[in-house]
Amino acid sequence: MRNAVKTTLSGFNIWFLSLWLAVPVLGFHSLQVQAADVSGEKEVVVYSSRKEHLIKPVFDAFTAETGIKVSYLTGKDNALIERVKAEGAATPADVLMTVDAGNLWYAASQDVFQPIQTPLVKESIPAHLRDPDGLWTGLSIRARTIVYSSERVKPSELSSYEQLAEPQWKGRLCLRTAKKVYTKSLVSALLAHHGESQTSQVIQGWVDNLAAVPMAKDSHIMDAIIAGQCDVGLVNTYYFGRLQEKNPEVPLKLYWANQQTTGTHVNVSGAGILKHAKHPELANRLLAWLASDSAQELFARLNKEFPANPAVKSDPLVAAWGTFEQDKLNLQQVGALQADAVKLMQRNGYR
Numbered sequence: 001m002r003n004a005v006k007t008t009l010s011g012f013n014i015w016f017l018s019l020w021l022a023v024p025v026l027g028f029h030s031l032q033v034q035a036a037d038v039s040g041e042k043e044v045v046v047y048s049s050r051k052e053h054l055i056k057p058v059f060d061a062f063t064a065e066t067g068i069k070v071s072y073l074t075g076k077d078n079a080l081i082e083r084v085k086a087e088g089a090a091t092p093a094d095v096l097m098t099v100d101a102g103n104l105w106y107a108a109s110q111d112v113f114q115p116i117q118t119p120l121v122k123e124s125i126p127a128h129l130r131d132p133d134g135l136w137t138g139l140s141i142r143a144r145t146i147v148y149s150s151e152r153v154k155p156s157e158l159s160s161y162e163q164l165a166e167p168q169w170k171g172r173l174c175l176r177t178a179k180k181v182y183t184k185s186l187v188s189a190l191l192a193h194h195g196e197s198q199t200s201q202v203i204q205g206w207v208d209n210l211a212a213v214p215m216a217k218d219s220h221i222m223d224a225i226i227a228g229q230c231d232v233g234l235v236n237t238y239y240f241g242r243l244q245e246k247n248p249e250v251p252l253k254l255y256w257a258n259q260q261t262t263g264t265h266v267n268v269s270g271a272g273i274l275k276h277a278k279h280p281e282l283a284n285r286l287l288a289w290l291a292s293d294s295a296q297e298l299f300a301r302l303n304k305e306f307p308a309n310p311a312v313k314s315d316p317l318v319a320a321w322g323t324f325e326q327d328k329l330n331l332q333q334v335g336a337l338q339a340d341a342v343k344l345m346q347r348n349g350y351r
Contacts, residue, residue, distance in 0.1 A: 105335020138268030165205020241304025
């Protein structure tokens with residue numbers, strides 16, 4: 001495994017290398033490392049589960065504007081959190097950047113964050129997208145909503161997540177596997193709104209209506225709808241944006257779920273400052289910059305997401321999907337209910 005790790009050794013200090021060799025292998029996939037600098041330059045170190053092509057342009061822009069260098073390591077969400085825990089006070093990282101409130105909540109529950117100190121984050125990012133204790137903040141939004149065949153489904157037939165459990169969708173529904181954190185977060189939100197009994201009925205209805213076994217990726221759901229295997233599904237909006245960018249004539253459309261009730265479920269990519277950060281002042285400066293208008297536009301555009309700052313305009317492709325009411329449930333609750341969501345899905349045969 002360690003032989004497969006890619007490193008950049010320019011300026012790499014021996015202590016960081018020995019630390020990496022001492023930490024148990026945590027199952028990193030496609031690990032990228034850009035090493036901490038020891039020359040005395042201002043530098044902030046980020047562990048990120050967002051892929052390099054989605055963060056490097058952002059970090060380059062931050063460095064160009066502030067003169068502060070960003071070194072980063074990329075890997076899987078859980079592996080990065082476990083790495084931070086294993087490194088403890090010796091961690092070289094200042095910031096953990098990850099996706100989904102479930103992962104951010106879990107990291108906070110493991111006591112790896114310190115409160116964010118920059119007022120700009122609180123002023124720019126709505127409260128439901130931030131931890132109530134200031135331990136993490138959302139930086140971009142993805143909605144998990146209904147995607148449907150524009151050839152076989154009329155938008156007037158659709159309304160909500162709950163309605164997809166009704167008999168009219170039997171044999172017409174495709175869903176992503178229950179193992180994925182995006183699914184867990186959506187079911188957690190349903191639990192928060194409806195309680196266990198009603199949510200259980202919804203999940204059982206979904207299972208009864210499946211046209212195929214739950215799929216590994218949102219892209220598989222859209223492919224299945226295009227192929228006629230199913231007619232509707234649930235996806236994160238940025239997957240649809242990527243597909244539409246490649247194929248503007250794709251016979252699929254988005255429908256904003258639950259506009260007459262709770263609002264469409266949203267989730268975030270986000271970040272927190274690590275408890276043992278060596279450069280907390282630079283970490284706060286990075287998060288403040290990421291909440292700014294120019295950074296928000298860039299950060300969201302790279303992955304066809306929505307800016308977390310509501311004052312910032314979306315990418316034109318994303319804006320063309322229209323406006324919608326977000327579910328204002330605080331995402332901390334979404335994370336806290338994930339274990340219950342998993343148990344409920346297991347009881348109802350949603351795998």
